[in-house]
Amino acid sequence: MTALRHIVGVIDDDQSVRGALLRLFRTAGLEVSLFSSAEEYLSSPERTGIECLIIDLRLPGMSGLDLLHRLGAESMPSLLITAQEDAQLQDRALAAGAVGFFRKPFNNRQLVSTVKQALRLGEI
Numbered sequence: 001m002t003a004l005r006h007i008v009g010v011i012d013d014d015q016s017v018r019g020a021l022l023r024l025f026r027t028a029g030l031e032v033s034l035f036s037s038a039e040e041y042l043s044s045p046e047r048t049g050i051e052c053l054i055i056d057l058r059l060p061g062m063s064g065l066d067l068l069h070r071l072g073a074e075s076m077p078s079l080l081i082t083a084q085e086d087a088q089l090q091d092r093a094l095a096a097g098a099v100g101f102f103r104k105p106f107n108n109r110q111l112v113s114t115v116k117q118a119l120r121l122g123e124i
Contacts, residue, residue: 005031006030006031007030007033007050007052008032008051010032010033024108030115038064050076053076055067055078057081065092080102081102
């Protein structure tokens with residue numbers, strides 16, 4: 001019997017960030033699905049298996065915050081990442097339901113820990 005593997009979705013328009021997060025989460029024992037935009041994620045059949053999302057705040061088309069609002073009913077743990085320095089963004093992200101908010105460059109260990117904690121909370 002194989003162990004259940006959790007799937008993390010990464011939505012970021014920067015290919016290098018997607019690649020780095022792919023390697024990071026695979027090293028942590030998680031499966032990863034990558035998307036370059038909110039619209040790509042929303043139209044993908046792969047989204048049904050995803051249990052946690054890492055969403056860049058600034059995306060082409062729909063923003064990460066807009067996507068978080070739209071997904072609110074799905075109650076999936078989601079974390080927002082951004083390079084922006086706006087102090088109010090964190091409050092807005094958490095109010096919209098994000099379980100974490102990380103500014104780039106973020107602490108990889110802390111990000112993985114937060115995702116794993118969110119996945120455990122989702123199993124209750």
